[in-house]
Amino acid sequence: MSLVDQFLTIRKYTESICEPLQTEDYVVQPIEDVSPPKWHLGHTTWFFETFILKPHGVNYQEYNPDYNFVFNSYYETVGARVIRTDRGNLSRPSVNEIYQYRHYVDEAMSSLLSETITDEVMELLILGFNHEQQHQELLLTDIKYILGNNPLFPVYSSDWIEHEEIQIQPDxxxxxxxxxxxxxxxxxxxxxxxxxxxxxxxxxxxxxxxxxxxxxxxxxxxxxxxxxxxxxxxxxxxxxxxxxxxxxxxxxxxxxxxxxxxxxxxxxxxxxxxxxxxxxxxxxxxxxxxxxxxxxxxxxxxxxxxxxxxxxxxxxxxxxxxxxxxxxxxxxxxxxxxxxxxxxxxxxxxxxxxxxxxxxxxxxxxxxxxxxxxxxxxxxxx
CATH class of the missing domain: 3.90.1580.10 (paralog of FGE (formylglycine-generating enzyme))
Known part of the structure; x- marks a missing residue:
């Protein structure tokens, strides 16, 4: 599988996790430890833009300068950021705008990865893959908390198996x-x-x-x-x-x-x-x-x-x-x-x-x- 295909496969899986959601589900932050799903979508995109495209992309134009403040998680070196407890207050940018942001960065990354890249970029890319996959796990558990604290106990997906019976071994x-x-x-x-x-x-x-x-x-x-x-x-x-x-x-x-x-x-x-x-x-x-x-x-x-x-x-x-x-x-x-x-x-x-x-x-x-x-x-x- 090419680097472009690896990148897009990981990126598409993040979006597939969000497919069962209603638009309103993307914005909720019930507790500090749970981030709104749309913030995860933006933050993982910001990571590739900030650490790969901006320093290494040829003629790359930053999508929106405000997003560095909105989607930086905890990187003091990169600058000021929205504090974690306020992520649920971000009614803007909208869910559609964040998906447009992902598409913009994915196109730029695909173009970059279709050419020969340096060892430094490769190292950052592999870290970015793993970083997004960490957020895929967080997305799943954050979504469960959001829906599990809704008084109606809505279904996320009947096909997603989270439990398997254990055959207890006494030894x-x-x-x-x-x-x-x-x-x-x-x-x-x-x-x-x-x-x-x-x-x-x-x-x-x-x-x-x-x-x-x-x-x-x-x-x-x-x-x-x-x-x-x-x-x-x-x-x-x-x-x-x-x-x-x-x-x-x-x-x-x-x-x-x-x-x-x-x-x-x-x-x-x-x-x-x-x-x-x-x-x-x-x-x-x-x-x-x-x-x-x-x-x-x-x-x-x-x-x-x-x-x-x-x-x-x-x-x-x-x-x-x-x-x-x-x-x-x-x-x-x-x-x-x-x-x-x-x-x-x-x-x-x-x-x-x-x-x-x-x-x-x-x-x-x-x-x-x-x-x-x-x-x-x-x-x-x-």
């Missing part, structure tokens, strides 16, 4: 004490937070072969898990009380029966589906109730060769920190990971919303402990 996987190598070792693309490869010492441990299900989590709820402070970190217990948390996100107790909002609408809770949309606080409390714990990210990486993963982001007990020898790339491109390596927990694996070629065993996702709008789940260790 645990045992990993022997020893020194293991952690981090990305290949020559293909990886994010800078997967580097550098280094050694860690691990004690003996065991890890479950399967994720926890809705059924096992419902047992936790029925046992009073959300009303017993003994299972929770103090910060997590404060979060439960302050926010009135009683179940995972998208669970609804209707006349004594549990339902779950999905892309197909509100459906009866399936006890064999993997529990999802769980915060770190909840994952920790559940593990405590079970007399177990969450694995560290290093235990997860070592053991993951022996179990199936990729349907849920799995909380670990590891703080999001740089690996030994980590260094930020110069300029705006290097801003991303380094500035966020504080007060967050690492999640490993991938989810049903993650593009398939992002499923690296070394991939490090990271979120604040209270967040749960992503497809997050639980795997226990001992």
């Amino acid at each position: 645990r996987i045992a990993v022997a004490e020893g020194v293991y190598e952690i981090g990305y070792a290949g020559s293909d693309f990886c994010f800078d937070n997967e580097l550098n490869r280094h050694k860690v010492y691990l004690n003996d441990f065991e890890i479950n072969a399967t994720l926890e299900t809705n059924g096992t989590y419902l047992d936790f709820i029925k046992a009073g898990g959300y009303s017993d402070f003994n299972y929770w970190h103090a910060e997590g217990w404060d979060w439960v009380k302050k926010n009135g948390i009683k179940a995972p996100m998208y669970w609804h107790d209707i006349d004594g029966a549990w339902f779950n909002y999905t892309y197909a609408g509100l459906l009866p809770l399936n006890m064999l589906h993997p529990v999802t949309h769980i915060s770190y606080y909840e994952a920790y409390a559940f593990a405590s109730w079970k007399g177990m714990r969450l694995p560290t990210e290093f235990e997860w990486e070592v053991a993951a060769k022996q179990f199936g993963w990729g349907k849920r982001w799995e909380w670990t007990e590891s703080a999001y920190l740089p690996y030994p020898g980590f260094s930020k790339a110069p300029g705006a491109i290097g801003e991303y990971n380094g500035k966020f390596m504080v007060n967050q927990k690492v999640l490993r694996g991938a989810s049903v919303a993650t593009p398939k070629d992002h499923g690296r065993i070394t991939y490090r996702n990271f979120f604040h402990p209270h967040l749960r709008w992503q497809f997050t789940g639980i795997r226990l260790a001992k």
Whole structure:
């Protein structure tokens, strides 16, 4: 596949995610962590325009100078920007205008990529591919939050499968004490937070072969898990009380029966589906109730060769920190990971919303402990 075809395939998939939406759905921002779908469409386009076309395109004319302010996400080096909480206030530019912007940039990128490009542009292009694919995952989960908090619980797509039943395996996987190598070792693309490869010492441990299900989590709820402070970190217990948390996100107790909002609408809770949309606080409390714990990210990486993963982001007990020898790339491109390596927990694996070629065993996702709008789940260790 040519570079132009690779570029257009990725770009078209982003737009296909938005096909089921009504125009009004594109603008909603229910919470700070969820961006309006039209902002994702504009921001991913701005990335290619800002980092490739403007510095490397021959005679490229910027589409709209105001868009640098509107669609810059967090790059201080690039200039001022609309703050994250105000993205939902952007009634303009319109959805149609943003699609016109995408078309304009796609044409310019296709022209650029039809010629021989430098190694520097190739490196930026591959980063841009992966950046857009990250936003495809965010788009899917942001759309679910937008529709899942609509009182009518509208259907996004009945064809989009987000859950598969788990055949629970009672045996645990045992990993022997020893020194293991952690981090990305290949020559293909990886994010800078997967580097550098280094050694860690691990004690003996065991890890479950399967994720926890809705059924096992419902047992936790029925046992009073959300009303017993003994299972929770103090910060997590404060979060439960302050926010009135009683179940995972998208669970609804209707006349004594549990339902779950999905892309197909509100459906009866399936006890064999993997529990999802769980915060770190909840994952920790559940593990405590079970007399177990969450694995560290290093235990997860070592053991993951022996179990199936990729349907849920799995909380670990590891703080999001740089690996030994980590260094930020110069300029705006290097801003991303380094500035966020504080007060967050690492999640490993991938989810049903993650593009398939992002499923690296070394991939490090990271979120604040209270967040749960992503497809997050639980795997226990001992």
